[in-house]
Amino acid sequence: MTTTELAASAAAVRRRRRLAPYGFLAPAMVLFALFLALPIGYALYLSLRTVKVSGLGLGKGARTEIWAGFTNYTAALTDPEFIASVVRVTLYGLLLVPTMLGLALLFALLLDSRRTCGKGVSKIAIFLPYAVPAVIASLLWGFLYLPGVSPFYYVFEKLGWDVPDILSAQWVVFAIANIGLWGGVGFNMLVIYTSLKSIPSELYEAARLDGASEIGIALRIKIPIAMPSLILTFLFSMVATLQVFAEPMTLRPLTNTISSTWSPLMKVYRDAFTRDDIYSASATSVVIAVATFVLSFGFLLLVQNRAFAQESRS
Known part of the structure; x- marks a missing residue:
């Protein structure tokens, strides 16, 4: 192998060693994202939304999800x-x-x-x-x-x-x-x-x-x-x-x-x-x-x- 090839091989080994810890952490990070981070984000999203009811609230399109801002928080705190x-x-x-x-x-x-x-x-x-x-x-x-x-x-x-x-x-x-x-x-x-x-x-x-x-x-x-x-x-x-x-x-x-x-x-x-x-x-x-x-x-x-x-x- 040439000097250039040896240097590239050593660089690849070092790169794999740097990435190895993230490989071990990947399962925990995926589980954290799926079962903790995403539910928290979804709860935050829902807390800023509400449902607008049209008419009697029956039929298709009678209930529409709309932006509510901090209305739900105001209602909860009061x-x-x-x-x-x-x-x-x-x-x-x-x-x-x-x-x-x-x-x-x-x-x-x-x-x-x-x-x-x-x-x-x-x-x-x-x-x-x-x-x-x-x-x-x-x-x-x-x-x-x-x-x-x-x-x-x-x-x-x-x-x-x-x-x-x-x-x-x-x-x-x-x-x-x-x-x-x-x-x-x-x-x-x-x-x-x-x-x-x-x-x-x-x-x-x-x-x-x-x-x-x-x-x-x-x-x-x-x-x-x-x-x-x-x-x-x-x-x-x-x-x-x-x-x-x-x-x-x-x-x-x-x-x-x-x-x-x-x-x-x-x-x-x-x-x-x-x-x-x-x-x-x-x-x-x-x-x-x-x-x-x-x-x-x-x-x-x-x-x-x-x-x-x-x-x-x-």
């Missing part, structure tokens, strides 16, 4: 049902997230303590509810909430206790939050516990030599070092709260206190599949997605110095 659903989900999050993360942190600290017995069984017992699908968990708790079939209400009645209906309008948000709490504590506990197990044992030994108690070690060593995991679990919990759907949707047939627009995603479902208004549903979906992104990104900006301090020092 809809009293949407605003009420946001208020309910906010109350739900205020009840659920602090309680869930507080219990997860407490259980993680207890499991990480050297004085705790039966750690293996305890970890499985705490984590097991997370493995139960949300729909099944909601059905299980739903029947436990019903006074006519719940064994708890039977025991309360025999004891002469006057217990309110947990599915009443006053208490239903607590009922839904309890299902999320039951299923979410185990996952968050496991994340925090894994972070605690990565702390060098020498720190604990040095603290004990200095006379620190187990509570002092937890407050001054374990919790500060596990703070990035706490921030991560808070972010996941906040996003899950904004997207609550399965629990109220499953409990809805059991009570008339949960409306079809109890949460924002339930309103999207009603508009799209009950009222057949995919344009309004798309606009509401985009609003929820943007709100989730803004809250998540804003929270990360607020705590980035705390969350990524260790990475910055390394």
